[in-house]
Amino acid sequence: MRVVVAEDLFLLRDGLTRLLSAHGFQIAASVDTAPGLLQALLDQRPDVAVVDVRMPPGLADDGLQAALTARQQVPGLPVLLLSQYVEQLYARELLADQAGAVGYLLKDRVFNDDQFVDAIRTVAAGGTVMDSEVVSKLLGHRSHDEPMARLSGREREVLALMAEGRSNTAIAQQLFVTEKAVSKHTTSIFTKLGLAASEDDNRRVLAVLAYLNS
């Protein structure tokens, strides 16, 4: 799988490329500026890009802007954004096109390399991965809503994991329950929130996030 890595700090760029190579990814390009990233994304058309939000020349949200621009030109180009902080505002902008194949994680998440690599693969496959911090804030924002109040504690946990982009199998593992139980919970959640149920994982995540973001 071909990856473009965009990170302006050498220490982290080096660490990321080593980690990704160790997990069998092929580094198509590693860049350190936003214009360089845009160029690499459009030229290389990688299977997935791992992008730092803050990059030169502006040292603001240039990485995010470059990724959004690239996705405008190549809809659905898989991009996983990494940042020292996660902002719902940025998550919302990433999700706005409803095309999927996006991820937004704290840089800390690379500590758990298995989960991190899973996240990259999910994004590359067109899935959506959101940091648990984004999801918990989203849930907090909607916690006063009437339909949300009707969810049970366990259903909320399942909803949070779904919104992070986990599959039924992963949710079952995390919560130590059977997959069947998870799918029962998901059906119940979708009914209570008035969403159209879908067997497709990607569409399910997008529906949940769209609901939480509305």
Added chain:
Amino acid sequence: MIVLVVWRMLTKLLRRTGRWLLLIPVAVIGTAVFVLNLWTASTVLLALLLAVLLALVLTGRRPANTAGLLPVSMLAAGICGLWTIASLAGKYGQVNVFTNWTAGVQRIAGPGRFTLPTPAGSGAHAFHTAPGGPPAGNFQAVVPRARVPNVVVRGYRVVPGHVLWSGRLLLLGSLLLLAIGLWLAPRAVADLREQYSRVPPRLRRWVREGNWGILLVPVTCFGLTVFGVRPWTIAVIVAAIVISIRWPRLAADLVPLVLVVFAVYGFMLVSRWVPGPRMGGPNLMPVRFGAVDVDSSSSSLLAGIEASMLLAFGAWLFPRTVGAHARRGASGQEAELAGRVQRLTETRDQAADAATAELRRIERDLHDGAQARLVALGMNLRALERMLPGGSPDAQALVAEARETSLRALNDLRHLIRGICPPVLADRGLAHAVQALALDTPLPVDVDVDLPGRLTAPVESACYFAIAEVLANAVKHAGARRVHIRIQHAARVLRIEVTDDGAGGANPAAGTGLRGVEQRLGTFDGIVAVSSPPGGPTIVAMEVPCALSSPKTCSC
């Protein structure tokens, strides 16, 4: 095709240099207007010099910002053009002729009453050189001055034929300039105000102290129309420039006096045309006064109106210049105090700027230094964990713990940075930061922002934390269910209104939160007003006087 290419080149050039470049064509048009008005080259030079001086003062030597001057010069050029046309109007095809072939200067024709038969200049020449009486018939006023040696013709009355059509062009151009100038004016006023805050303090003090003194030079230039360009009039204008630069206050005091002198002179001119025993008789020479040639009773009426306007303006200025200075002079302390307040305001702004810049630098250093290193450390610890042989659970546990610790350290740093310089605020400014804040609040928050540019970093930061504090209060204490935040910038004041539908009854004196907000905004002369009747709604209104910078020039 060629037009397109030229247009593209022009827009590219304009983008690079700013609208400043447009000043050049405007200056050219202005020069043309002045030349048409038969002002001499020295006057034009003087006008250009003044324009450059004004540009330097207003922009703090930044040519790209001179764009704000554009509509001012357009309006000025347009008005000058109309003035020129007004002074030409009705002069075509007729001429005031004064002959000296009998005893002294004798008036033989008034405007509009007398016409001569010849279609072109040569005929006129034949007539004027022959002594005798005026013949009857029609006269076309295409009279080259060189061909009528015996006739005293007031120069600017005889309009050469080619000016006829260029006059119409001038009318069109002037109206166009006026229209564009008026259209650009509101933006330019905002621009100029904003640029004024960027003018170096020394120049700003000069403008403030001089105040109306800036008018001395243009007002003195009015004398050129009355007395003509002579060595002494030029000397007076140079003196006016020197005075307005060196002694701005004296210049301000002189402006109403000069206006009154001109007005009195104007009334004297007019009085000669008043019918009665003192009527001047046939040997009255026409004299120019401002835009009017005083050569008949009707034109003297116009000159009278002009003089009255000058007098009125002078009288209006008097209490604002001489009066104000006399009052202030009586208490010399006041001026000193004003200077001190000014100095304190400037140093306070600088201190706030420095503090914010320092915080943003710390944030950047932490991001590129400690935070990055902690992430790299975590990655390495994870790699180490994998390398350790499976049989040493203690070592594995220790490494895992170290990894946890670095995670916590990262978390701590993240909270610290959010407290001193929220990333979205630094990245995108107040509007987006407040939207992000609203999204992070566990309540529906409507955000309604009207901010065309960015605020200065210290004000931005103070306003952000003030809103965050008020929002937190609404969530924590008021039990609100919905919050509305409105932010708008108008007339150099930023207005923020946070309304919640909570229980109300908030007492600004009781809690430390609102007092903290007051202190935060107080640094920038901001104020906070709270309306919170029991039962709600609570409205917290904040106002901070501040300028907006355009999004591109922002420093962060």
